[in-house]
Amino acid sequence: MRSLAGTLCALCFMVAVVASAQTYPNKPVTFVIPYSAGGGLDYVARAVGQSMSQIWGQPIVYLNRAGAGTTIGASSVAHAAPDGYTLLFGSAALTISPSLYKDLNYDLLKDLAPITQLAEQPNILVVHPSVPAISVPELIALAKANPGKLKAASAGVGSSNHLALMLFNSMAGVDIKHIPYKGGAQTTTDLLGGHVDIGFDPITTILPIIQAGKLRALGVTTASRSNALPDVPTIAEMGLRGYEVGSWSGLLAPARTPRPIIDKIRAVAVESLTTPSAKQAYASAGINAVNNTPEEFSKILHGELVKWSKLFQEIGLKPE
Numbered sequence: 254m255r256s257l258a259g260t261l262c263a264l265c266f267m268v269a270v271v272a273s274a275q276t277y278p279n280k281p282v283t284f285v286i287p288y289s290a291g292g293g294l295d296y297v298a299r300a301v302g303q304s305m306s307q308i309w310g311q312p313i314v315y316l317n318r319a320g321a322g323t324t325i326g327a328s329s330v331a332h333a334a335p336d337g338y339t340l341l342f343g344s345a346a347l348t349i350s351p352s353l354y355k356d357l358n359y360d361l362l363k364d365l366a367p368i369t370q371l372a373e374q375p376n377i378l379v380v381h382p383s384v385p386a387i388s389v390p391e392l393i394a395l396a397k398a399n400p401g402k403l404k405a406a407s408a409g410v411g412s413s414n415h416l417a418l419m420l421f422n423s424m425a426g427v428d429i430k431h432i433p434y435k436g437g438a439q440t441t442t443d444l445l446g447g448h449v450d451i452g453f454d455p456i457t458t459i460l461p462i463i464q465a466g467k468l469r470a471l472g473v474t475t476a477s478r479s480n481a482l483p484d485v486p487t488i489a490e491m492g493l494r495g496y497e498v499g500s501w502s503g504l505l506a507p508a509r510t511p512r513p514i515i516d517k518i519r520a521v522a523v524e525s526l527t528t529p530s531a532k533q534a535y536a537s538a539g540i541n542a543v544n545n546t547p548e549e550f551s552k553i554l555h556g557e558l559v560k561w562s563k564l565f566q567e568i569g570l571k572p573e
Contacts, residue, residue, distance in 0.1 A: 274511060274513035274517055277517055278337065280311065280338065281311055282305075282309070282314070283315075284315050284342045285341050285342065286298045286342050287324075287326025287327055287343065288317065288408055288409075288412075288437060289319040289436025289437070289438055290317045291436070291437065292408055292455070292458060293455030293500070294437070295438075297457060297502050297538075298315065299315060300530070301522065304525035304526075304530055305522060308521050308524060309521060319409070320409065321350075322350045322354065322409050322412065322415075323344065327341060327343065327359060328359050330365065330506070331360075331507060332364075335506065335508065335511075337506060340504050341506070342503075342504060344500065345416075346412050347365075347554070348554055348560075348561055349411040349416055349561050350411045351562070352561050352565045362558075365505045365506070366509075366547070367503070367554060368504040368505060368506055368515055369522055370502070371543055372535070372543060373501040373540070373543050374457060374499075375474050375499060376414055376417050376456065376473075377456055377459050377472070377473060377479075377485065378470070378472040378474065379444070379468040379469060379471065380452075381445075381447050381449075381469075383447055383450075384403075384450050387471070388471060389486075392451075392471060393427055396425070396427035396429050397426070400427070401428045404430045404450050404451065405418045405429045405430065405431060405432065405450065406432045406434060406440035406444055406449040407431060407452075407453070408433075408436050408440055409434060410433050412437075413498065413499075413500040414440070415433065416498055416561070417453035419431075420496060429451060437455065441459065445468070453474060456481060456539040460482070463482065471485075472488035472490075473485055474488060474499070475498070476489060476497045479539050481539030503550060504519075515547060526542045
């Protein structure tokens with residue numbers, strides 16, 4: 254009888270899950286964005302969310318929860334109800350934070366369920382016009398002659414631009430000071446104002462500023478040049494062989510979110526990338542569209558956790 258009761262409970266649960274997935278979503282869905290409004294990840298999240306909202310016929314609520322290397326936003330989703338109505342629009346910082354912080358109150362692999370990556374883009378090494386360097390080798394020479402005097406802004410500890418700076422310092426043998434902010438919009442403002450000298454900023458936010466001639470682009474952080482800035486060489490081309498830091502963004506849900514709901518979210522997210530508005534937003538910002546499966550996304554998360562942990566050990570950076 255106990256076995257029969259257990260089987261009946263399991264069947265009832267499955268019926269409830271299927272019914273929930275069929276009606277999902279029947280109310281607004283929240284995108285938690287672990288950066289401040291106006292940054293690169295915020296731009297991508299809103300471009301995708303707008304199209305998903307139109308397809309679903311339900312509003313997307315954007316909740317910017319910046320700080321602590323994206324861990325504040327990630328934690329809030331990890332502990333949210335696993336019903337598909339609270340999603341994390343995460344970035345590569347998710348795989349970096351476990352190497353930076355000792356006491357995270359969530360486990361990336363256990364408490365969050367990958368849905369799909371949606372975008373990948375390079376960061377661009379830019380300098381304020383007052384910096385007397387017009388190439389990566391000249392910047393390295395300037396930094397070596399002035400150790401600790403040049404300042405580089407990032408969207409926070411563990412962000413892609415922090416990682417890009419850290420790897421640059423290590424490979425170039427220089428000491429450019431890290432100035433962390435709580436989001437990309439603030440870094441851009443201070444960089445434009447000359448309060449900091451250097452940025453490794455996502456192409457999503459920095460492209461129009463470069464095109465307007467307000468900041469000087471010296472290099473691309475990925476292994477290949479950007480189609481949006483074909484004349485800007487990669488940092489690897491300019492002497493730092495093997496230098497590569499990319500930035501991606503994608504959707505994750507709380508663990509234990511039913512797989513039918515995960516699949517439904519992924520299907521609509523991927524469909525959103527084909528809409529004219531999303532295509533235009535991506536093209537204008539130099540973003541490449543990505544649409545992998547939860548299993549493929551999970552494999553990438555595993556690989557990056559190992560990659561960054563190894564790098565941090567090599568350069569002696571210990572968790573805080």
